[in-house]
Amino acid sequence: xxxxxxxxxxxxxxxxxxxxxxxxxxxxxxxxxxxxxxxxxxxxxxxxxxxxxxxxxxxxxxxxxxxxxxxxxxxxxxxxxxxxxxxxxxxxxxxxxxxxxxxxxxxxxxxxxxxxxxxxxxxxxxxxxxxxxxxxxxxxxxxxxxxxxxxxxxxxxxxxxxxxxxxxxxxxxxxxxxxxxxxxxxxxxxxxxxxxxxxxxxxxxxxxxxxxxxxxxxxxxxxxxxxxxxxxxxxxxxxxxxxxxxxxxxxxxxxxxxxxxxxxxxxxxxxxxxxxxxxxxxxxxxxxxxxxxxxxxxxxxxxxxxxxxxxxxxxxxxxxxxxxxxxxxxxxxxxxxxxxxxxxxxxxxxxxxxxxxxxxxxxxxxxxxxxxxxxxxxxxxxxxxxxxxxxxxxxxxxxxxxxxxxxxxxxxxxxxxxxxxxxxxxxxxxxxxxxxxxxxx
Amino acid sequence: xxxxxxxxxxxxxxxxxxxxxxxxxxxxxxxxxxxxxxxxxxxxxxxxxxxxxxxxxxxxxxxxxxxxxxxxxxxxxxxxxxxxxxxxxxxxxxxxxxxxxxxxxxxxxxxxxxxxxxxxxxxxxxxxxxxxxxxxxxxxxxxxxxxxxxxxxxxxxxxxxxxxxxxxxxxxxxxxxxxxxxxxxxxxxxxxxxxxxxxxxxxxxxxxxxxxxxxxxxxxxxxxxxxxxxxxxxxxx
Numbered sequence: 011x012x013x014x015x016x017x018x019x020x021x022x023x024x025x026x027x028x029x030x031x032x033x034x035x036x037x038x039x040x041x042x043x044x045x046x047x048x049x050x051x052x053x054x055x056x057x058x059x060x061x062x063x064x065x066x067x068x069x070x071x072x073x074x075x076x077x078x079x080x081x082x083x084x085x086x087x088x089x090x091x092x093x094x095x096x097x098x099x100x101x102x103x104x105x106x107x108x109x110x111x112x113x114x115x116x117x118x119x120x121x122x123x124x125x126x127x128x129x130x131x132x133x134x135x136x137x138x139x140x141x142x143x144x145x146x147x148x149x150x151x152x153x154x155x156x157x158x159x160x161x162x163x164x165x166x167x168x169x170x171x172x173x174x175x176x177x178x179x180x181x182x183x184x185x186x187x188x189x190x191x192x193x194x195x196x197x198x199x200x201x202x203x204x205x206x207x208x209x210x211x212x213x214x215x216x217x218x219x220x221x222x223x224x225x226x227x228x229x230x231x232x233x234x235x236x237x238x239x240x241x242x243x244x245x246x247x248x249x250x251x252x253x254x255x256x257x258x259x260x261x262x263x264x265x266x267x268x269x270x271x272x273x274x275x276x277x278x279x280x281x282x283x284x285x286x287x288x289x290x291x292x293x294x295x296x297x298x299x300x301x302x303x304x305x306x307x308x309x310x311x312x313x314x315x316x317x318x319x320x321x322x323x324x325x326x327x328x329x330x331x332x333x334x335x336x337x338x339x340x341x342x343x344x345x346x347x348x349x350x351x352x353x354x355x356x357x358x359x360x361x362x363x364x365x366x367x368x369x370x371x372x373x374x375x376x377x378x379x380x381x382x383x384x385x386x387x388x389x390x391x392x393x394x395x396x397x398x399x400x401x402x403x404x405x406x407x408x409x410x411x412x413x414x415x416x417x418x419x420x421x422x423x424x425x426x427x428x429x430x431x432x433x434x435x436x437x438x439x440x441x442x443x444x445x446x447x448x449x450x451x
Numbered sequence: 452x453x454x455x456x457x458x459x460x461x462x463x464x465x466x467x468x469x470x471x472x473x474x475x476x477x478x479x480x481x482x483x484x485x486x487x488x489x490x491x492x493x494x495x496x497x498x499x500x501x502x503x504x505x506x507x508x509x510x511x512x513x514x515x516x517x518x519x520x521x522x523x524x525x526x527x528x529x530x531x532x533x534x535x536x537x538x539x540x541x542x543x544x545x546x547x548x549x550x551x552x553x554x555x556x557x558x559x560x561x562x563x564x565x566x567x568x569x570x571x572x573x574x575x576x577x578x579x580x581x582x583x584x585x586x587x588x589x590x591x592x593x594x595x596x597x598x599x600x601x602x603x604x605x606x607x608x609x610x611x612x613x614x615x616x617x618x619x620x621x622x623x624x625x626x627x628x629x630x631x632x633x634x635x636x637x638x639x640x641x642x643x644x645x646x647x648x649x650x651x652x653x654x655x656x657x658x659x660x661x662x663x664x665x666x667x668x669x670x671x672x673x674x675x676x677x678x679x680x681x682x683x684x685x686x687x688x
Contacts, residue, residue, distance in 0.1 A: 109665035
């Protein structure tokens with residue numbers, strides 16, 4: 011299906027790249043996104059380490075569907091539609107917990123974490139041959155390095171193929187622990203009165219950092235950091251295929267954000283990365299030390315910045331409203347001092363109580379309010395860096411990559427790949443296996 | 452622990468059991484129909500005359516048959532305790548209860564035995580209410596889901612000891628949770644006019660029932676059993 015209305019203006023001659031603001035307000039677009047994107051591709055559900063013990067569960071919403079994300083009695087990850095196959099009531103109404111059996115409070119049907127129906131009150135009334143239904147599940151569930159995805163499309167391609175080159179950037183994050191990266195208990199949950207795609211853009215928008223987050227940088231400088239703005243330029247935008255893209259920071263960007271570490275924390279961090287060098291080689295670890303803002307199409311954000319890895323899931327609710335959930339991914343083996351400073355740096359930047367996230371929310375909500383005039387001012391410009399030999403992190407190449415894939419899925423419009431030169435070698439070092447894996451990641 | 456409402460009361464049947472570690476006083480409530488599950492109550496000396504009848508009636512309201520044992524008459528060391536629990540589970544097995552259909556709930560000294568049972572046996576669930584001597588339980592990493600509840604003012608279990616126990620129990624394969632009730636002592640689970648005691652007593656009982664309800668495997672109805680059998684045969688083909 012090709013829409014006659016043009017949502018993405020990808021003019022290579024000018025060059026100029028624009029997105030029609032109707033894409034942010036139109037309920038028909040929102041409905042097509044649900045059908046052609048969220049019902050078709052792989053979607054992030056949660057991280058395996060959120061479920062620590064057999065029969066642990068979390069309830070989540072993915073593509074509008076209520077899901078139970080569980081570890082069954084044997085320790086296998088299971089995902090169930092959170093609805094009783096009898097008459098529809100939610101089986102599980104808690105956000106998280108541990109239960110081997112979940113009983114529907116409506117009529118008392120009971121299911122185990124393997125999805126099997128174990129008891130029906132008064133089941134003799136159903137007769138001997140009644141087919142006892144178990145819990146329903148999404149068409150596919152799979153994981154990569156602990157990141158669990160679901161797809162509601164029976165014909166979806168394998169997850170490893172869908173992730174394409176984004177796998178390498180997940181590896182750069184997952185390799186940062188000797189025992190396996192772990193999601194900390196607790197979440198950031200907030201909502202934004204804006205179209206969900208605005209937060210996708212914002213999540214790897216290097217251009218806005220200094221202007222929008224001035225207050226944060228003033229705080230960092232007041233803590234004694236001499237901010238070297240030239241390091242902001244040591245990053246590039248990379249197209250990872252299938253709409254995924256990343257801002258990949260060079261090694262100098264690792265310490266760009268955040269308050270300075272204590273000597274003790276700095277020493278521990280250096281020692282840890284020395285061990286990684288022995289295991290994976292310098293080229294890979296140099297890449298690990300840099301920051302990265304990764305978006306897995308359509309709505310998973312993994313940002314490795316400010317000493318903390320944030321996993322962000324963006325859920326569209328309506329054209330002008332989204333819900334956001336954020337988690338922190340950490341190496342659990344860190345010492346107390348380094349952990350304390352990681353948490354401090356994470357929380358002063360991210361989340362509804364941080365010094366950066368509220369700025370972003372304000373920016374996005376003003377965008378959305380202004381889109382009421384989308385007929386008078388039709389286009390948003392996302393052209394920055396189209397002429398650059400290699401697109402920088404402060405350019406908008408990564409967003410264009412996302413929008414082209416979005417236009418393909420939602421409107422059936424194919425776009426040519428935007429040509430650029432190969433990035434420098436420091437952005438391409440391979441992961442070596444110089445020592446045996448000890449990680450369970 | 453008086454009931455607030457007037458409901459029919461079941462008088463537990465008292466008997467004596469000869470176990471390998473000695474003779475044990477027991478009380479039992481059996482239910483007709485298709486009971487939800489079974490509970491094994493481990494009580495301190497005299498508990499069958501004081502606390503147990505009320506607890507057993509409350510469990511019956513939730514569909515649980517129960518067998519209560521007075522452990523006071525036995526001199527139980529670590530291994531011997533678990534052996535006694537296994538022999539009591541055998542009594543329940545005669546009524547058709549498999550171990551994953553049983554929740555073991557221990558009060559006071561019985562609480563430490565419940566933790567030992569959770570450590571050594573695969574049960575539906577285990578609960579220790581204000582356990583005594585629980586710090587002496589060696590390597591308490593659990594293989595059955597275990598809930599421990601304590602009073603903040605319990606001199607035997609200062610908060611640091613509870614936290615230490617929590618981390619040692621958590622090393623086990625199964626889920627565990629420790630709860631400390633603020634401003635109350637070791638007897639928090641008994642009814643009291645004090646508001647903090649009353650809150651702790653009410654909440655701790657709710658937790659016992661919920662812990663069992665979401666973990667103890669239900670007994671299959673005859674129709675469900677036959678259906679499961681057919682599924683098993685179908686899958687084997």
